[in-house]
Amino acid sequence: MAHQIIATSRSATGIPTGRLAVWWVVASEIFIFGGLIAAYLLNRFLHGSWAQEAAVTNTFIGGINTFWLLTSSWFVVIAHHYSEQRDAKKTRQFLWLTILLGGFFMGFKFVEYYKEISHGMTLFTNNFWSFYYTATGLHGFHVLCGMVIMAIIAEGDIKNERNWHRVENIGIYWHFVDIVWIFLFPLLYIAK
Amino acid sequence: MAEVATADVSHDDHHHEHEQTFWSKYVFSTDHKIIGFQYLFTGIAMAIIGGYFAYVFRMQLAFPGSSVPFFGIVSPSAYNSLVTNHGTIMIFWVAMPVLIAAMGNFLIPLMIGCDDMVFPRVNRLSYQIFLLSAIVLIASFFVPGGGFGGAWTAYPPLSALAKYNATPFGAPMWLIAVALEIVAFLLGGINFITTAMNARAKGMRMYDIPIVVWMIVIASMLFMASVGPLVAGAVMLLFDQTLGTTFFDASAGGDPVLWQHLFWFFGHPEVYVVLLPAMGIVAEVMCTFARKKLFGYKLILYATVGLGILSFFVWAHHQFISGVDPRAAYLFTTTTLLISIPVAIMLFAYIATLYGGSIQFTTAMLFALSFLAEFLIGGVTGIWLGSSGTDIYLHDTYFVLAHFHYTFFPIAIIGTFTAIYYWYPKMFGRMMNETWGKIHFWGTIIAFNGIFLPLFFLGAAGQHRRIYNYQNFPDLAGDNMQDLRVFATISLVIMLLFQIPFVINFIVSLKRGKKAGKNPWKANTLEWVAPSPPPHGNFPDGMPEVYRGPYEFAHPDREDDYWPQNEPGNQKPANK
Amino acid sequence: MAGNSLKKYNRIYVALLILFIVSVLGPEIADIFGMEGLSRMALILPTAFGIAIVKAYMVAAHFMHLKTEKIYAPYILLVSLALMVVFFFGVKIDIMASEGHNWEKPYKEPTESSASHHGDHSESHDDDH
Numbered sequence: 001m002a003h004q005i006i007a008t009s010r011s012a013t014g015i016p017t018g019r020l021a022v023w024w025v026v027a028s029e030i031f032i033f034g035g036l037i038a039a040y041l042l043n044r045f046l047h048g049s050w051a052q053e054a055a056v057t058n059t060f061i062g063g064i065n066t067f068w069l070l071t072s073s074w075f076v077v078i079a080h081h082y083s084e085q086r087d088a089k090k091t092r093q094f095l096w097l098t099i100l101l102g103g104f105f106m107g108f109k110f111v112e113y114y115k116e117i118s119h120g121m122t123l124f125t126n127n128f129w130s131f132y133y134t135a136t137g138l139h140g141f142h143v144l145c146g147m148v149i150m151a152i153i154a155e156g157d158i159k160n161e162r163n164w165h166r167v168e169n170i171g172i173y174w175h176f177v178d179i180v181w182i183f184l185f186p187l188l189y190i191a192k
Numbered sequence: 193m194a195e196v197a198t199a200d201v202s203h204d205d206h207h208h209e210h211e212q213t214f215w216s217k218y219v220f221s222t223d224h225k226i227i228g229f230q231y232l233f234t235g236i237a238m239a240i241i242g243g244y245f246a247y248v249f250r251m252q253l254a255f256p257g258s259s260v261p262f263f264g265i266v267s268p269s270a271y272n273s274l275v276t277n278h279g280t281i282m283i284f285w286v287a288m289p290v291l292i293a294a295m296g297n298f299l300i301p302l303m304i305g306c307d308d309m310v311f312p313r314v315n316r317l318s319y320q321i322f323l324l325s326a327i328v329l330i331a332s333f334f335v336p337g338g339g340f341g342g343a344w345t346a347y348p349p350l351s352a353l354a355k356y357n358a359t360p361f362g363a364p365m366w367l368i369a370v371a372l373e374i375v376a377f378l379l380g381g382i383n384f385i386t387t388a389m390n391a392r393a394k395g396m397r398m399y400d401i402p403i404v405v406w407m408i409v410i411a412s413m414l415f416m417a418s419v420g421p422l423v424a425g426a427v428m429l430l431f432d433q434t435l436g437t438t439f440f441d442a443s444a445g446g447d448p449v450l451w452q453h454l455f456w457f458f459g460h461p462e463v464y465v466v467l468l469p470a471m472g473i474v475a476e477v478m479c480t481f482a483r484k485k486l487f488g489y490k491l492i493l494y495a496t497v498g499l500g501i502l503s504f505f506v507w508a509h510h511q512f513i514s515g516v517d518p519r520a521a522y523l524f525t526t527t528t529l530l531i532s533i534p535v536a537i538m539l540f541a542y543i544a545t546l547y548g549g550s551i552q553f554t555t556a557m558l559f560a561l562s563f564l565a566e567f568l569i570g571g572v573t574g575i576w577l578g579s580s581g582t583d584i585y586l587h588d589t590y591f592v593l594a595h596f597h598y599t600f601f602p603i604a605i606i607g608t609f610t611a612i613y614y615w616y617p618k619m620f621g622r623m624m625n626e627t628w629g630k631i632h633f634w635g636t637i638i639a640f641n642g643i644f645l646p647l648f649f650l651g652a653a654g655q656h657r658r659i660y661n662y663q664n665f666p667d668l669a670g671d672n673m674q675d676l677r678v679f680a681t682i683s684l685v686i687m688l689l690f691q692i693p694f695v696i697n698f699i700v701s702l703k704r705g706k707k708a709g710k711n712p713w714k715a716n717t718l719e720w721v722a723p724s725p726p727p728h729g730n731f732p733d734g735m736p737e738v739y740r741g742p743y744e745f746a747h748p749d750r751e752d753d754y755w756p757q758n759e760p761g762n763q764k765p766a767n768k
Numbered sequence: 769m770a771g772n773s774l775k776k777y778n779r780i781y782v783a784l785l786i787l788f789i790v791s792v793l794g795p796e797i798a799d800i801f802g803m804e805g806l807s808r809m810a811l812i813l814p815t816a817f818g819i820a821i822v823k824a825y826m827v828a829a830h831f832m833h834l835k836t837e838k839i840y841a842p843y844i845l846l847v848s849l850a851l852m853v854v855f856f857f858g859v860k861i862d863i864m865a866s867e868g869h870n871w872e873k874p875y876k877e878p879t880e881s882s883a884s885h886h887g888d889h890s891e892s893h894d895d896d897h
């Protein structure tokens with residue numbers, strides 16, 4: 001950063017600029033995931049046989065993964081709480097706990113993929129599995145991105161006690177990713 | 193979003209000019225004006241490529257089978273690739289970057305009175321991704337099999353399977369280029385919206401924002417809201433192309449029509465995404481050169497919002513012959529005809545702005561006026577296409593083609609020229625030559641009508657699009673029809689030749705033009721408060737404050753016929 | 769004040785966990801009681817999707833602080849969701865058909881027996897229940 005920009009510090013709406021932008025990012029993600037989920041739902045309604053496919057997905061691993069994400073959402077909101085108190089140590093601690101749970105999520109995801117692929121359910125088996133891998137893959141990609149950004153914030157900003165508001169911004173994104181999973185879980189695992 | 197700086201104090205050294213190398217000043221700059229120029233010049237370069245493609249395939253249509261100068265013999269697959277990429281380039285790499293990205297980048301911070309975009313580095317990233325997407329697209333012409341030739345709408349199964357489209361590398365590269373371009377504009381759009389929402393100058397209320405900023409921001413919102421399903425669809429189509437999934441393969445339970453919905457849910461709002469900035473530019477130019485307040489500022493704004501909302505309810509009118517349910521077609525016909533109302537409100541408000549004004553026929557004003565006239569033709573011919581009954585006959589004929597060129601040409605080309613002739617003094621600090629500008633204007637407009645008016649008649653006579661050689665179809669090979677095609681092609685060549693004075697004028701004026709000064713047009717909006725060209729940080733004399741609406745021309749309380757937004761006055765007339 | 773917001777987060781988290789367990793149990797209960805058809809739907813739809821909506825609301829309102837955020841943010845998100853609903857129903861009236869007057873889709877639904885083409889991996893079914 002060569003110099004400070006006045007534009008960034010202005011806030012005509014009353015929402016800090018970074019958070020306002022995150023809301024728009026979340027809105028654009030709603031459209032991306034919304035389009036995919038709408039396409040999946042239309043196919044699901046059209047093809048009665050997909051209920052049998054959905055019964056094959058591993059509800060146990062899906063449930064555990066829901067648990068990881070719910071807990072990580074809780075941790076990141078606690079990190080936000082401590083960031084408002086400017087407590088760098090605890091903020092970092094809870095950010096890293098969140099990343100750890102994100103890692104658990106990805107680990108279980110890979111175990112799940114491995115089991116399914118070794119049982120012959122691949123991206124190409126039929127369109128249910130194509131949607132399954134595309135939707136969970138896209139979601140997993142978002143989890144991964146969130147983990148990387150969170151690590152950068154924890155080590156780059158919070159360690160040096162600056163840019164505290166970034167904790168809240170990444171938190172909003174992380175909660176959104178959690179909400180997407182909250183809907184993917186019944187869509188792909190429970191409803192059968 | 194990771195871009196936010198902590199400062200809640202404004203530093204005094206923010207318009208400090210640093211010693212900068214060429215690279216840091218023009219290539220890796222985070223200055224919104226430089227990024228705007230990067231978008232502008234990339235867009236113009238892509239426009240030259242797109243225009244060249246148009247020249248090649250128009251020559252093939254007029255003189256089938258003969259060797260085209262500067263190209264050679266056009267093969268059928270090359271023809272397909274040329275028309276596909278002409279469409280793609282003109283919409284995604286010309287209209288979008290020039291009208292939204294270049295004009296948005298250049299105008300929004302200046303017009304709302306701040307020193308830069310709120311996220312300058314995200315802004316730079318968005319241009320770099322855009323540049324990458326342009327490079328990927330251009331590279332796709334040179335891979336084995338050639339560039340993608342399945343039309344810019346990329347309907348599967350033609351686009352999904354290499355055995356149909358015969359471009360195993362061109363098709364995925366085309367799709368990746370489009371996806372990258374979308375990502376670039378999502379980043380840019382979030383930046384525009386956030387900047388306009390949060391970084392306005394002190395005293396600038398909602399209805400003090402110049403209408404062009406509103407339009408670019410609403411266009412960015414429309415883009416963001418419509419493009420999401422297409423991103424999902426692009427991922428699915430890319431998997432179909434490269435991995436062999438069957439999302440859009442009817443024989444395996446997929447649905448090719450789903451792609452059409454995903455595409456047109458984006459594709460129709462996209463028309464308004466590029467229309468709105470052009471409308472805004474024209475409004476600014478008209479107010480300044482008619483020396484009148486914009487007629488019905490709020491009316492235009494509300495009509496724009498209504499247009500934006502309605503644009504999400506019309507997409508299936510592109511699919512009337514794709515097996516859409518006739519009852520749904522009825523619904524979409526109704527919404528399509530409804531959407532002409534807000535557009536008509538806007539056009540009438542513009543005409544009312546002109547009424548009784550003291551009009552100055554500068555080149556920018558001429559282009560703005562021609563925008564109204566030409567766009568009106570495009571809009572009115574859309575009525576036939578929006579009605580599902582007549583569309584069954586006219587679908588995929590040259591009538592459609594002429595219709596949307598009568599909308600897109602005013603938007604993308606006339607809108608761009610309006611903006612360049614109007615803001616050139618602000619961009620580069622010098623005036624363009626008006627005489628050459630007018631020669632350019634008349635040559636462009638007359639030749640443009642020469643290209644596309646005949647195509648209406650050809651389309652109504654049943655000439656279908658995307659046909660390589662009409663001599664193979666006896667019904668379409670008559671002498672009269674061929675004469676019209678030759679006429680259109682010659683008009684195109686004339687129009688392209690008339691762009692040479694513009695390019696020369698543009699380049700020569702950079703060095704030799706008359707010095708512009710701060711406010712050559714005596715306009716009110718904040719960008720004319722800054723020096724021309726504005727330095728880094730935009731407003732070296734301190735950030736402006738806003739005291740009134742953007743269009744206070746010929747105010748009775750004032751001697752000058754204009755009243756800049758930042759001049760303190762005794763009262764603050766509400767912008768009704 | 770500070771302690772209160774932490775307590776609130778903890779309460780929300782516990783509520784989320786309870787809802788999550790209920791949503792997972794829904795289909796299991798349906799299996800235990802051998803529910804089929806409509807009664808199964810009547811149990812699973814609210815436990816799966818009703819609870820998902822409640823959970824999403826709780827995360828959005830309390831963890832994302834939408835309840836106390838300026839009014840712009842909830843509007844942005846609600847308009848986004850509304851447009852996706854428009855998209856869904858606009859597409860639904862068109863492509864939710866397998867046949868029409870003069871056409872039908874070539875793809876046929878696999879029947880009960882042919883659907884389990886991963887039948888030789890039946891152990892994977894056992895894992896799930």
